[in-house]
Amino acid sequence: MTQARPDPSAPGGKPTFGQRLSLALGAFFGILGDADLAARYASLRAAKAPAAPPPPAPTLKTVSPDAALQLLALLQREARLIDFVGESLAGYSDAQIGAAARLVHEGCGKVLKEHFSIVPVRDEPEGSRITLAAGFDASAVRLTGNVVGQAPFSGSLSHRGWRVTESRLPRLAEGHDTRVITPAEVEL
Numbered sequence: 001m002t003q004a005r006p007d008p009s010a011p012g013g014k015p016t017f018g019q020r021l022s023l024a025l026g027a028f029f030g031i032l033g034d035a036d037l038a039a040r041y042a043s044l045r046a047a048k049a050p051a052a053p054p055p056p057a058p059t060l061k062t063v064s065p066d067a068a069l070q071l072l073a074l075l076q077r078e079a080r081l082i083d084f085v086g087e088s089l090a091g092y093s094d095a096q097i098g099a100a101a102r103l104v105h106e107g108c109g110k111v112l113k114e115h116f117s118i119v120p121v122r123d124e125p126e127g128s129r130i131t132l133a134a135g136f137d138a139s140a141v142r143l144t145g146n147v148v149g150q151a152p153f154s155g156s157l158s159h160r161g162w163r164v165t166e167s168r169l170p171r172l173a174e175g176h177d178t179r180v181i182t183p184a185e186v187e188l
């Protein structure tokens with residue numbers, strides 16, 4: 001008993017090698033001799049060309065807010081940042097606001113120096129001309145202004161950027177509630 005060959009015109013039917021060879025030779029000579037057929041073939045081939053796969057969606061990770069809340073607590077303890085930002089400044093003079101801002105500035109600086117090592121993203125001085133080659137790290141360099149075309153890009157460095165190279169936040173005791181930034185104070 002011989003097996004029936006699949007019908008290439010049937011849905012899901014695949015032509016045999018011999019049928020594909022005959023089809024390819026017929027298409028080859030047909031395209032060479034008929035410009036209209038060649039145009040239809042080119043159009044069909046362009047329509048069936050595999051599209052570039054879309055870039056994979058970034059994976060978003062869930063982050064515990066503990067470190068952010070801990071940093072906020074440190075900024076409150078050393079600089080009274082939440083008190084300063086939450087206070088209405090309408091009733092204060094510029095000199096009073098300036099004095100308070102100086103204390104907040106010093107306290108914030110202390111926290112950053114004590115708990116982080118921070119370095120510039122770019123070493124060149126601000127205002128210098130730089131060229132970004134193709135494949136530059138777009139998470140470390142943001143293009144601004146009239147951004148058109150492809151890298152390399154040449155422009156003026158308006159901000160060097162900042163990168164944390166080390167974080168030294170204190171360890172938290174088990175059961176510590178990081179949502180309490182500063183406990184309420186009751187004077188007796």
